[in-house]
Amino acid sequence: MQVVIQPNAQSAVALVANIIEGVLRDRPPTVLGLATGSTMEAVYAQLRIFHRDQGLDFSACRTFNLDEYVGLPASHPNSYRFYMNHHLFNHVNIDLQNTHLPDGMAADLDAEGQRYERLIDNAGGIDFQLLGIGRSGHIGFNEPLSAFHSRTRVEWLTPATLEQNAPLFKNGTAMPHQAMTMGVGTILDSRRCLLLATGAEKADILARAVEGPLTAMVPASALQLHANCIVVADEAAASHLQGRKDYQLAFQSDPKWTRFLPSAPMASAACG
Numbered sequence: 001m002q003v004v005i006q007p008n009a010q011s012a013v014a015l016v017a018n019i020i021e022g023v024l025r026d027r028p029p030t031v032l033g034l035a036t037g038s039t040m041e042a043v044y045a046q047l048r049i050f051h052r053d054q055g056l057d058f059s060a061c062r063t064f065n066l067d068e069y070v071g072l073p074a075s076h077p078n079s080y081r082f083y084m085n086h087h088l089f090n091h092v093n094i095d096l097q098n099t100h101l102p103d104g105m106a107a108d109l110d111a112e113g114q115r116y117e118r119l120i121d122n123a124g125g126i127d128f129q130l131l132g133i134g135r136s137g138h139i140g141f142n143e144p145l146s147a148f149h150s151r152t153r154v155e156w157l158t159p160a161t162l163e164q165n166a167p168l169f170k171n172g173t174a175m176p177h178q179a180m181t182m183g184v185g186t187i188l189d190s191r192r193c194l195l196l197a198t199g200a201e202k203a204d205i206l207a208r209a210v211e212g213p214l215t216a217m218v219p220a221s222a223l224q225l226h227a228n229c230i231v232v233a234d235e236a237a238a239s240h241l242q243g244r245k246d247y248q249l250a251f252q253s254d255p256k257w258t259r260f261l262p263s264a265p266m267a268s269a270a271c272g
């Protein structure tokens with residue numbers, strides 16, 4: 001695992017967007033694993049700009065999202081399909097047929113989990129997996145006690161996650177208490193992965209994930225087992241990491257990553 005600390009959320013996001021741009025340019029066709037959540041909104045905004053201003057090409061790209069709420073149709077503004085269309089897919093040249101999320105409306109959710117795993121396998125596996133971290137320590141919706149070998153399945157959301165995401169449900173819509181999520185094992189199978197964490201509210205859980213013991217109680221700690229994982233954090237999210245100075249030194253001497261450092265302030269792109 002490599003840890004990169006950026007001065008603020010904006011530069012952390014810019015670095016992540018640059019890395020994804022590099023992945024898309026270096027190795028088409030690419031299979032991307034994608035995440036949702038508030039942290040990722042700025043990443044997708046920057047990818048929209050790369051597409052609009054520099055022609056970043058998504059046409060050879062296939063995507064697999066980490067998760068989807070159970071019981072929300074794609075048309076629901078809180079569904080992750082709606083989020084992805086709104087923040088990214090509707091604005092770039094990706095074929096929607098090549099974009100996948102687990103179907104939280106499936107009649108047989110166990111069968112849906114197996115179908116999703118097969119779909120990922122048939123695509124050749126995930127080249128690059130983008131991840132956020134929840135206050136519960138989840139990646140995707142793998143809540144505490146998720147097995148490190150778990151695969152795509154239904155998961156009950158913990159009180160911490162309900163508290164984190166419920167404010168996003170407006171107009172009296174109740175937040176589902178279940179979601180379909182790629183498993184921790186599915187995520188560990190990705191060839192490369194990147195976890196982005198910003199803000200002081202992630203500081204404690206990020207330190208437990210990066211420097212704490214491997215434990216199913218903190219599913220993100222499983223990333224310590226991943227052979228090619230980078231964690232990008234802003235100063236606030238990194239503030240509880242004991243080794244933050246050492247991580248910075250290691251990063252600064254690694255051209256594999258420093259070539260992606262943002263050099264200019266980001267432009268802005270509205271979702272429209």
Ligand code: F6R
Nearest residue numbers: 035036037038039132133134140
């Ligand atoms: C959602 C997902 C989650 C989020 C996490 C952080 O697809 O994978 O693990 O990344 O809950 O969410 P935010 O960014 O809203 O704090």
